[in-house]
Amino acid sequence: MRIALVHDYLKEYGGAERVLLALHEIWPEAPIYTIFCQKGSSADKAFEKVRVIESWFGKLPFCDKLISLFRFLLPIIWKSFDFNPSAGGYDLVISSASWAITKGFALRQAQDKVKEICYCHTPPRYLYGYETSRNWKKHWYVRFYALIVNHFMRMYDYNQAQKVTYFIANSREVAGRIKKFYRRESVVINPPVDIPEKVKNQISNIKIKDYYLTGGRLEAAKNFDLIIKACNRLKLPLKIYGSGTQENYLKSISGPTIEFLGRVSDEKKFNLMAESKAFIVMAKDEDFGITPVEAMASGAPVIAYRGGGYQETVLEGKTGVFVEEATAESLMGVLRDWGDLGKKIRREDCRKQAEKFSKERFKKEIINFVEKNAGIT
Known part of the structure; x- marks a missing residue:
């Protein structure tokens, strides 16, 4: 069985990236698909020995600064990846999703064969009224832009969520958001936290x-x-x-x-x-x-x-x-x-x-979930 991992983008080595790295330790042959990987960043260093496949957007200058402004391109960016088994693709896609609506990929004719497990760190906070890392609401023109763009992005986000085979939430808090915004059930598997x-x-x-x-x-x-x-x-x-x-x-x-x-x-x-x-x-x-x-x-x-x-x-x-x-x-x-x-x-x-919340516990729960629901060992 061929497995692909997908992540928003690689810019900082934070909690979501630690989850991604733990997933890759379980399936070391799985490539990581992402919008971009910022060269020289802490995330780039953490994944330097991993096969990372960037989208066409990642080849643009200042892509890390442009992605928020051009978030309306997310559907086009994700569609540029082909996970179809008939095209030499994958049998299982595991997405690590939060900001970039990283889920529900276009699996084309193989939708009945390819399964997708979405490990959801949270539905995009900027789409559903939660505080975000940047205080973008202080500028009226940004609020106006977001009012228009985010309206359509919420519809896209909901539609993509319906294509996911199984959801895993990183907490009960996030499981509640998945239920509220996507009307989908999920299983809670907390992220790994380890000290050497x-x-x-x-x-x-x-x-x-x-x-x-x-x-x-x-x-x-x-x-x-x-x-x-x-x-x-x-x-x-x-x-x-x-x-x-x-x-x-x-x-x-x-x-x-x-x-x-x-x-x-x-x-x-x-x-x-x-x-x-x-x-x-x-x-x-x-x-x-x-x-x-x-x-x-x-x-x-x-x-x-x-x-x-x-x-x-x-x-x-x-x-x-x-x-x-x-x-x-x-x-x-x-x-x-x-x-x-x-x-x-x-x-x-x-x-x-x-x-x-150890890494060993996380890996065991993830493996058990995948074996039970995706039939992959």
Whole structure:
């Protein structure tokens, strides 16, 4: 049986790309089809030994910056790939889908033979009213453009979803969105979160230091500004790792107790998590949320907004505490009481909770699902 993997695009090595790499480890002979792969990016380096097939759009200059503007070309881009077995194609297509409507490919005459399993990180957030990484709504002309284009893209997205044989959701939160927007059922298989053994040994007896930690892609939807404002007012030490479009703004509102670390290696990130008093996340409607699980794997308790995928990974009172409202004031209430709240959380319990999301578990569940539903071993 021939299998193809398909992914939105390869630009950053984030949670969705870790899922893709785990899928490729299961089927190492499977090529990866994608809109483009940004040369020199963290994703490009992660997949440098993998056969990656880009679309014609990926050959255009500045394709990574043009794709959002030319999203109406997505149907044409995806149709340029031929997965038809009669054309030397594939028996199973596994798509890793979120932003680019990466599903429901035109299988032409082979629709009764080719099966497609869509691992859905989320239906496109920009189509269904969820906050996105970029604050595009602040410009009236962009809102007008999106109003027209997104109307037709929603219809296209729905139609493509009906062509998928089976859906896998990365969380119960996303399974609910698949049901709501596509009227399709799905099976939940959480993404893999792993810490290398070398790092586990390094952080096993690490000393906790006097700072809170947050980080990742510094984008508007993650609400890092709320975390900064809360720590500013309480004069609490906060370290922030990562980079993004909001970095300069976040630095401009930060007080003397806030430290920006920039991009860090995975090893450094896990050490920062292990040393921190707690890891803070405040994004609303998070699809799954890998960073809190990474923090727990490092032994760090989590302070999280009560919403989205966080509610599926953080055990209240055992591995973390929830913030009731997405406001600096609500977070400040938890931080004021953290001296007492944090004492009730055992770091060993955090690590045990994170083990439920291991890569081995992910691979086993994916293989079992494919064998059961696609008849492929």
